[in-house]
Amino acid sequence: MLRRLAHLIWGAEVDRALRPVLAVTLIGSLAGSSAWSFMGIWAIEDLGATSAQLSFGYLVGAIVAGLVGHAGGHLSDHVGRRGLILAGEGLLAITLPLFLLAGSDVLLGLGLMVGAGALGSFGGSAGQAMVADLVPPERHEVAYASVRVAANLGVTMGPPAGSLFLVAGGWHAFFPGVGLLAVAAWWLAFRLLPRGGAYAPTSPPQRGSLGVIVRDRPYLLFMAASVFSWLVYVAYETVLPVSLVESHGLPTWGWGVLVVINPLLVTLFQLRLTRSLAHVSMVPKWVAGVLLMGLPFLLLGVTSAIPVIVLVLVLFVLGEMLWVPTSSAIVAGLAPDDLRGAYMGAFAGTAATGFALAPFLGLQVRDASGDAAMWSAFAVAAVVSAAVGATVCRRAESRAAPPPPSALLEG
Structure with a gap:
C-alpha cells in the first residue's frame, strides 16, 4: 500500500540515491509542522504573550534562523552534510520538551521559540546541499521538486498529528510528542543518510x-x-x-x-x-x-x-x-x-x-x-x-x- 502511494506521488523516476533524503525530509517536516502550526496559539493562550510580543518573537526568530541557516551551510562544506543534519534534528528533539518549563515566563518561552526555529534551520541548508551532492546537475530541478513534495506531505500531516497530541493530554503531551517525531527524524537520518555523494566535493574548501x-x-x-x-x-x-x-x-x-x-x-x-x-x-x-x-x-x-x-x-x-x-x-x-x-x-x-x-x-x-x-x-x-x-x-x-x-x- 505504501509503495503504491509513493509511486502515485513520486512516480518511478526518483533517483535511488535521493530516497533517504526524501524519507528524512518527510518525517522532519512532519515534526516541524506539528510544532509550528500550534506555536502561536501556545504562546498567546498558555504562555500569556501579547500579539505584539509574539510578532516581535517571530521577527527575531526569522533573523536568527537566517543567520544560523547560513552558518550551518558553511559548516557543512567543512565537516559534512550528514553531521549538521543530525545535530539540528537532535538538538531540536531535546529542545521541544523544554517548552513545558517556560510556564508564564514570556521571555523564556519566546526565547525557546527563537531557539527552536534556529535549530530547525541549522541542518536545512546542509540538506539542500546534499541533494546536489547526490544527483547530477541535469537532475537538480526534478530532485528539488521531489524533496519539496516530501516536505509538503509532512506539512499536510503535521497539524493533524499535533491535534492528536493536544487531545491526548494538552500541551503536556504536545511538546514531548512532537519531540518524539523529531527523534524519529534524527533516527532515520542516522540510519539512512550517506556521508557523501557521487557529486560531492572531494575535499573541504580552502x-x-x-x-x-x-x-x-x-x-x-x-x-x-x-x-x-x-x-x-x-x-x-x-x-x-x-x-x-x-x-x-x-x-x-x-x-x-x-x-x-x-x-x-x-x-x-x-x-x-x-x-x-x-x-x-x-x-x-x-x-x-x-x-x-x-x-x-x-x-x-x-x-x-x-x-x-x-x-x-x-x-x-x-x-x-x-x-x-x-x-x-x-x-x-x-x-x-x-x-x-x-x-x-x-x-x-x-x-x-x-x-x-x-x-x-x-x-x-x-x-x-x-x-x-x-x-x-x-x-x-x-x-x-x-x-x-x-x-x-x-x-x-x-x-x-x-x-x-x-x-x-x-x-
Missing part, C-alpha cells in the same frame, strides 16, 4: 565562503530577486488570510477549507509539472512562476467572490510549483562545488527576510491605504523579482552547462 559570495555579483543579484519573490510567497501564508477574513468577509473556517487547495495540488502535480517542463529554460519558469504568484492578488481588488478566490489560489500554487524548484536549481548552478552549503545557507537567509518583512510591510500598507494598495505593492514586488531574476537565470544556466566537446579536447 577559502572563506563570505568573501566569495560578496564578490559573486550574479549570486548577489539572485539574492535580491529572491527577497522580492519571498515577500510575495510569504504574503500568501500570512497576509492573505487576514485580508480575506477581515476585509472580504470570508469566515475563518472558510480559509481553513480553501487553504487545503495548496498542499493537495503540490502533492499531486508538483513532480508531474516539473518533469513535463524539464526541457524548458529556467528563465521562463522563473518569470512565469513569480508573476503567477503575485499578479493574481490584484483580482481581489475587483471582487472577492469564492470562484475568484479559488482562481487566485490555483494560479498562486501553479506559480509556486514553477518557482520553488527552479530557485533551488539556480542556487546549485551558481554555487561553486566546494561552497555549495554556504551558498544554500545564504539563500535560506532570503526566505528568513521574506518571513520577517512580508507581514510587517504588507499590514503597514494595508492599515495606511487599504487592501488594494497592499496587493498592488506585492504585485510590484513580483514584477521586480521576475525582471531581476531572469538575468540571473541565464547566468546560472551558463555556469551549470558542461563545456563543449571542443573545449574538452583543447584542454
Whole structure:
C-alpha cells in the first residue's frame, strides 16, 4: 500500500540515491509542522504573550534562523552534510520538551521559540546541499521538486498529528510528542543518510565562503530577486488570510477549507509539472512562476467572490510549483562545488527576510491605504523579482552547462 502511494506521488523516476533524503525530509517536516502550526496559539493562550510580543518573537526568530541557516551551510562544506543534519534534528528533539518549563515566563518561552526555529534551520541548508551532492546537475530541478513534495506531505500531516497530541493530554503531551517525531527524524537520518555523494566535493574548501559570495555579483543579484519573490510567497501564508477574513468577509473556517487547495495540488502535480517542463529554460519558469504568484492578488481588488478566490489560489500554487524548484536549481548552478552549503545557507537567509518583512510591510500598507494598495505593492514586488531574476537565470544556466566537446579536447 505504501509503495503504491509513493509511486502515485513520486512516480518511478526518483533517483535511488535521493530516497533517504526524501524519507528524512518527510518525517522532519512532519515534526516541524506539528510544532509550528500550534506555536502561536501556545504562546498567546498558555504562555500569556501579547500579539505584539509574539510578532516581535517571530521577527527575531526569522533573523536568527537566517543567520544560523547560513552558518550551518558553511559548516557543512567543512565537516559534512550528514553531521549538521543530525545535530539540528537532535538538538531540536531535546529542545521541544523544554517548552513545558517556560510556564508564564514570556521571555523564556519566546526565547525557546527563537531557539527552536534556529535549530530547525541549522541542518536545512546542509540538506539542500546534499541533494546536489547526490544527483547530477541535469537532475537538480526534478530532485528539488521531489524533496519539496516530501516536505509538503509532512506539512499536510503535521497539524493533524499535533491535534492528536493536544487531545491526548494538552500541551503536556504536545511538546514531548512532537519531540518524539523529531527523534524519529534524527533516527532515520542516522540510519539512512550517506556521508557523501557521487557529486560531492572531494575535499573541504580552502577559502572563506563570505568573501566569495560578496564578490559573486550574479549570486548577489539572485539574492535580491529572491527577497522580492519571498515577500510575495510569504504574503500568501500570512497576509492573505487576514485580508480575506477581515476585509472580504470570508469566515475563518472558510480559509481553513480553501487553504487545503495548496498542499493537495503540490502533492499531486508538483513532480508531474516539473518533469513535463524539464526541457524548458529556467528563465521562463522563473518569470512565469513569480508573476503567477503575485499578479493574481490584484483580482481581489475587483471582487472577492469564492470562484475568484479559488482562481487566485490555483494560479498562486501553479506559480509556486514553477518557482520553488527552479530557485533551488539556480542556487546549485551558481554555487561553486566546494561552497555549495554556504551558498544554500545564504539563500535560506532570503526566505528568513521574506518571513520577517512580508507581514510587517504588507499590514503597514494595508492599515495606511487599504487592501488594494497592499496587493498592488506585492504585485510590484513580483514584477521586480521576475525582471531581476531572469538575468540571473541565464547566468546560472551558463555556469551549470558542461563545456563543449571542443573545449574538452583543447584542454
